[in-house]
Amino acid sequence: MVDSITLEVFRYSPDSGRDSFQSYEVEFRDDWVVLDALNFIKDHIDGTLSYRWSCRMGVCGSCGMMVNGYPVLSCSAFLRDYLPGPVRVEPLNNFEVERDLIIDFDDFLEKLHSVKPWLVREDEAPVEAGEYLQTPAELASYKQYTMCINCMLCYAACPVAGHEPEFIGPAALALAHRYNMDSRDQGREQRLDILLSNEGIWDCTFVGECSVVCPKHVDPAGAIQQSKVSGIVDYYKSFLTPWMAKK
């Protein structure tokens, strides 16, 4: 039985501007995830190591990292799957690094905002009118796309996001599709300009890595393909019936 494992952790200090890899040897435990090892390092070996984490149950989306070159939630990546090590831990690809394993993803929040990720209604009903009705089948048509935890793994995996920082990207496009598919929403046309823009769905080359790495099985690639199909319809509709395409 292995009793220790080495982590090679990417270090970057914004104060000095220097980067390097630092090795830490920690006890190996069968039920430890990479995040447990990082916490052990921070608590007992090196308090300067910086990274984000919170729920340690795969739902808050904080702790995405590259582990051996692959984007994962470090709270769900078991050390036992990387034996005998060393385990290389780096910040997510395709983002600027703030410090150590902490990335700057403010850009994503701008992109998310740009797709209007809220229920758009022409006629917002008062609460006294009760809930909008939605059948289980209508719910099922978009439910998968609601599951995005904004963990950024899909952006780290996406080759287009790597080359074109302006690309709105998998998670934000999937969330746009989530609202477009929601039977209660009436904002599809308001989202068309951004989805059909140069940075929108047509930028996606359908590599599909986003869906492979998504820890919540959102399938952003599928969402983007579906958007393309309905986007084509909308595009031609705009020539045939221009008064219907835009509001």
Add this chain to the structure above:
Amino acid sequence: MRSAQLRPLRDLRMIRNVESKLHDVVIVGGGGAGLRAAIAAAEVDPGLDIAVVSKVYPMRSHTVAAEGGMAAAIKENDSFEHHIYDTISGSDWLADQDAVELFVKEAPDELIQLEHWGCPWSREPNGTVAVRPFGGMRIQRTWFAADKTGFHVLHSLFQTTMRYASVNRYDEWFALDLLVDDGRCQGVAALELRSGEVKAILGKAVIICTGGGGRVFPFTTNAAIKTGDGMTLAYRAGVALKDMEFVQYHPTGLPGTGILITEAARGEGGILVNKNGRRYLQDYNLGRPLDISDPNHPQNRTMELGPRDRLSQAFILEEQKGNVMQGEYGSYVHLDVRHLGEKLIDSKLPFVRELALNYGGIDPVTEPIPVRPVVHYMMGGIDTDIRGATSLPRLFAAGECACVSINGANRLGSNSLTELLVFGARAGHDAAELAAGSEIGDVGALEAQATASESRVRGLVSNGNQGTERIADIRQEMTTAMETGAGIYRTEESLRATCHKLVELRDRFRNVNLDDSGLRYNTELIAALELDCMLDVAQSVAFSALARKESRGSHQRTDYPDRDDDGYLKHSLAYREDDSPRIEYKPVTITKWPPAARVYGS
């Protein structure tokens, strides 16, 4: 060249006040309560400038981890009266009845509003919102979005706040201190993680929505960020922490990690069994079990659908009888949902399956899940009135960090998400109305207070390399002391030992070590600040528990095993003092429901 020009400025800042940012309403915390408050404030007047200051990006907030659902009486077989009575009896009569009444009455509109904002609630075939049974509730009234209700609530609220241009976010800013001028709360001093700079974020009213502090215990469902910072902000400004001795243990956490297995698993029909395969809850005054094949199983307010305090206590008693199983991470019992079948589990409890598989190596479709009680929720918190206002003018609080109290000595599952909305909205509305009609206080004085906060933080960092105490060591000794002395069952002796230990740890914290002397993303500094807050919260819990010589709800004293309405039908108030808190009391509001025995089991 540029840096040479900048250097004098940087030196100058050492003696100047920190910079301030002006807003109308400042909300600390970006979880469910904070975001609901932000929207409420924005809707009072679109001209108001709202700041949301959060130590994490809002979608990382711990609301995200809530699973089972959100209570509101809307179905025809239900009534406000039922929901009120369930909540009051669940609280062991320590809830304020006026607060519970308005909470229950405002709940349905708040949940419908959330539906109108896009929350993907699970549905009935006719398209109406579906409800499921939950512990301690006599009627099915828990709205749910599969078993990721909190996740959907949080993301729906977060995405909806993006509609409001007047909501300005301070993501990854750690609030250090409340700023008070002329007796009115007018903002917070906050540290930006990215730059390491402290600023005064000023507003005409402040709302604290920072959640609980379950991390003062070693074994908890709570995320790493649940360190009671917001409670401490108010506590240090002289506001009382109310009913802090009431800490909820959820009966079903995964051993080792403490990951929550939702009560919805029992709401859908899951059962708890001991090592002999017996549904042991029948031995603890929670009614008789129906066979799992009986169409009336599970019965509301009975057996597995009893309240959380009683179920967690039953585990300890069962443990004392030697009827539990032993594993690597201590004793456990089995939560068995196999009879529900794969189809139901995947449609209504998919997260339970995912969590049990990933973190327990157990597939609930084919194996029972090992579970044990785990710290989950704090009924206590910042003392507020039914409008969310505190004793400090212009300071409000809402959500788990606040204690209105609707939860009393034991919260019922699925009432807390509702509480976020009802009291978040109330606080946001009132704070905005106050802000709209007033001017900010003396900005210079407020900036000077924030400058003092900055000095405190800088001192922590610069002295850190001379310290000898590791953060993790103090933290671990604190959590161990809390579990051993202030856990599910407590005694005078155990509590005294814990209180004593906490005073010692508070003293040792003065000598805390920091490896990290950097400014930017100094997460070790944040850990030290959080530990400082946790020590305050832990003291308020332990000293309040020591003072309450009775057993009520989640507070069980083996040396005072009975509820004592003559002596203790009152809220405890912990005020911060130098060494240990001062405990006072105030009456519980009883309107129409006189104290009675809590009876479960049909």
